[in-house]
Amino acid sequence: MARSNPPFMSGVPELLLLRLLAQREMYGYELVKAIRQVTDEAIRLGEGVIYPVLHGLERDGALEARRKPVDGRTRVYYSLTHKGSQRLDRLQDEWQRVQGGISAVLEGGRA
Amino acid sequence: MARSNPPFMSGVPELLLLRLLAQREMYGYELVKAIRQVTDEAIRLGEGVIYPVLHGLERDGALEARRKPVDGRTRVYYSLTHKGSQRLDRLQDEWQRVQGGISAVLEGGRA
DNA sequence: TTGACATACCTAGTAGCGCAAGGTATGTTC
DNA sequence: GAACATACCTTGCGCTACTAGGTATGTCAA
Numbered sequence: 001m002a003r004s005n006p007p008f009m010s011g012v013p014e015l016l017l018l019r020l021l022a023q024r025e026m027y028g029y030e031l032v033k034a035i036r037q038v039t040d041e042a043i044r045l046g047e048g049v050i051y052p053v054l055h056g057l058e059r060d061g062a063l064e065a066r067r068k069p070v071d072g073r074t075r076v077y078y079s080l081t082h083k084g085s086q087r088l089d090r091l092q093d094e095w096q097r098v099q100g101g102i103s104a105v106l107e108g109g110r111a
Numbered sequence: 112m113a114r115s116n117p118p119f120m121s122g123v124p125e126l127l128l129l130r131l132l133a134q135r136e137m138y139g140y141e142l143v144k145a146i147r148q149v150t151d152e153a154i155r156l157g158e159g160v161i162y163p164v165l166h167g168l169e170r171d172g173a174l175e176a177r178r179k180p181v182d183g184r185t186r187v188y189y190s191l192t193h194k195g196s197q198r199l200d201r202l203q204d205e206w207q208r209v210q211g212g213i214s215a216v217l218e219g220g221r222a
Numbered sequence: 223t224t225g226a227c228a229t230a231c232c233t234a235g236t237a238g239c240g241c242a243a244g245g246t247a248t249g250t251t252c
Numbered sequence: 253g254a255a256c257a258t259a260c261c262t263t264g265c266g267c268t269a270c271t272a273g274g275t276a277t278g279t280c281a282a
Binding site: 099 | 119120121123126127130131134146149150151153154155156203206208209210211212213215216217219
Binding site: 119184 | 229
């Protein structure tokens with residue numbers, strides 16, 4: 001059944017990843033920690049969340065992966081494509097709308 | 112499996128309902144429209160979302176229901192209990208944390 | 223008068239997201 | 253050589269929010 005409403009609170013992990021990767025290329029494990037740090041532990045997304053999202057975004061052409069060996073370990077660095085950048089813009093707009101709506105309710109907008 | 116993390120973007124419909132009902136008692140159908148209006152159509156929760164949540168909150172003792180016939184129709188007005196008020200406070204705090212975390216990422220907090 | 227639309231309640235069934243849990247492998251520290 | 257950090261990954265499940273439908277009354281126009 002075609003989802004019409006952006007269902008309606010989801011896609012936030014995706015938004016966070018896209019936004020972080022818009023600043024600089026990063027690898028999965030690094031992203032997991034970055035999200036905790038930047039959000040001051042308010043948001044703690046595990047690897048079980050991050051990796052599948054990264055793979056999905058890569059499959060959709062929103063991200064590009066680049067394998068890079070570092071100290072005998074392999075890291076997979078992701079960076080935004082043009083498509084990913086557009087997606088980020090869209091998600092960010094949606095988030096602003098939703099978050100603004102919630103604020104309006106919380107601030108006691110007259111019903 | 113015990114959910115530890117507030118999973119982590121959910122409960123928003125619940126938050127909105129509790130907050131609106133903290134202002135004055137309202138009935139389901141009215142809440143559906145109120146959410147659209149106050150959020151300027153940014154958030155559109157259907158009756159299929161609202162009613163189950165209302166029933167759940169009532170079952171948990173967070174809401175009190177009061178049937179009231181109006182113009183031949185029956186309306187079910189809901190109002191906050193003390194428990195509901197506490198729940199609202201808690202959810203509101205959680206939301207502030209999460210929303211603050213997301214803002215930090217979007218505003219380009221250094222990772 | 224019947225058809226469409228608004229009001230007002232409700233439930234069943236499902237999609238899919240985010241999660242916990244686990245699995246692999248290397249490097250490091252004690 | 254055990255424990256821990258790094259770094260990747262997948263399976264399977266719970267649960268929320270959603271779509272889609274159903275019931276019934278009132279109103280208004282054609």
